[in-house]
Amino acid sequence: MRSMFNWLKKLNPYRHRAFVRELLALRAQRGPYRFAVREWRGISDMELARRVLEVESFRSEVQPLPLPVEKLKSILVLAPHQDDESIGPGGSLLLASKAGVKIHVLYITDGAQTKTDQPANVRFVRAQEAERACAQLGAQVHNLGISNLAPKPSLDDVDRLSNIILETKPDIVMAPWLLDWPSKHRLVNHLLWLAHKRSGIGDFEVWGYQVHNTPFVNGYVDITTVAEEKRRLLECYQSQNRFCRYDHIAMGLAAWNAHLFESTPDPRYFEVFCALPGAEFFQLVADCYFDDLSKTYRGDLSVIGGLEAAHQAVMRESSRGKNRHKVRQSEEHSTVRHYLWRRPERITYDPSDIKG
Numbered sequence: 133m134r135s136m137f138n139w140l141k142k143l144n145p146y147r148h149r150a151f152v153r154e155l156l157a158l159r160a161q162r163g164p165y166r167f168a169v170r171e172w173r174g175i176s177d178m179e180l181a182r183r184v185l186e187v188e189s190f191r192s193e194v195q196p197l198p199l200p201v202e203k204l205k206s207i208l209v210l211a212p213h214q215d216d217e218s219i220g221p222g223g224s225l226l227l228a229s230k231a232g233v234k235i236h237v238l239y240i241t242d243g244a245q246t247k248t249d250q251p252a253n254v255r256f257v258r259a260q261e262a263e264r265a266c267a268q269l270g271a272q273v274h275n276l277g278i279s280n281l282a283p284k285p286s287l288d289d290v291d292r293l294s295n296i297i298l299e300t301k302p303d304i305v306m307a308p309w310l311l312d313w314p315s316k317h318r319l320v321n322h323l324l325w326l327a328h329k330r331s332g333i334g335d336f337e338v339w340g341y342q343v344h345n346t347p348f349v350n351g352y353v354d355i356t357t358v359a360e361e362k363r364r365l366l367e368c369y370q371s372q373n374r375f376c377r378y379d380h381i382a383m384g385l386a387a388w389n390a391h392l393f394e395s396t397p398d399p400r401y402f403e404v405f406c407a408l409p410g411a412e413f414f415q416l417v418a419d420c421y422f423d424d425l426s427k428t429y430r431g432d433l434s435v436i437g438g439l440e441a442a443h444q445a446v447m448r449e450s451s452r453g454k455n456r457h458k459v460r461q462s463e464e465h466s467t468v469r470h471y472l473w474r475r476p477e478r479i480t481y482d483p484s485d486i487k488g
């Protein structure tokens with residue numbers, strides 16, 4: 133027993149986790165599936181994923197096209213957190229910046245975190261890291277400052293987002309791809325929709341960028357010539373790379389994206405996007421996100437509850453015809469038809485369902 137105790141003491145936290153996984157793997161050998169479910173509430177967006185997959189815009193015949201990132205006038209990147217703009221479209225922004233495109237980055241949340249291994253002043257640290265990354269990008273920084281721990285966007289926040297779009301006049305708004313899994317990444321698309329609904333903004337394309345999973349790729353940017361610069365950009369975010377090597381992961385994603393294209397003798401790196409005209413993007417958000425928010429936000433009660441006031445206010449305005457613009461008839465219809473604010477149901481399960 134004593135030797136077992138001494139042996140355990142030698143384990144560092146990472147070894148501990150690996151050990152727990154090995155135990156779970158042993159247990160899984162006796163069950164039908166070789167995995168352990170960590171959080172059941174999170175596995176709730178299968179239906180949403182299926183519906184987005186079935187949308188006509190993303191048929192399997194789609195041939196991704198190069199996106200004219202160097203020919204634009206102005207890009208506005210909506211980044212949920214201080215690093216998403218670099219992990220996702222960082223290489224494209226470097227290319228655009230070199231070509232003289234005006235770049236704006238709007239950070240939606242304040243970047244607060246409760247991870248115990250983070251410095252106490254994490255918001256300040258992340259803001260500084262973002263300033264450094266944006267300096268490399270030649271980008272102007274904007275902040276919405278919504279709490280990352282308990283996001284509760286107000287109508288003022290929605291209007292500030294509209295105003296930044298009106299002021300910066302982007303040809304392209306970049307936002308996390310619709311099905312990127314973190315709830316605060318999906319929140320960004322929701323906020324953009326609310327801004328559109330309330331103020332009529334939407335005269336731009338929306339390019340959904342890749343952070344945590346692959347989008348339906350209909351556009352790409354070959355970032356091979358700036359791959360090393362992108363790596364350095366990602367190194368600005370030491371506070372985040374400490375616990376997850378996003379610098380490593382993002383370069384891996386960009387390398388993996390090369391499988392979509394003809395192979396060449398030299399390694400190549402690509403950033404991929406789901407690029408849609410504004411009107412289609414807003415239609416897709418209305419059709420896919422609002423049916424059941426507990427599924428869209430994968431049971432994240434803080435985001436669902438936090439969004440409710442602003443969303444309901446915009447919908448009430450809309451039903452009274454008070455919006456400052458006239459929404460397209462079809463969109464209004466689909467929103468009313470699909471819109472239901474269901475309280476997220478707690479998903480329960482019987483552990484005996486998992487044999488083992």
Ligand SMILES: [Zn+2]
Pocket residue numbers: 212213216314317
């Ligand atoms: Zn993020």
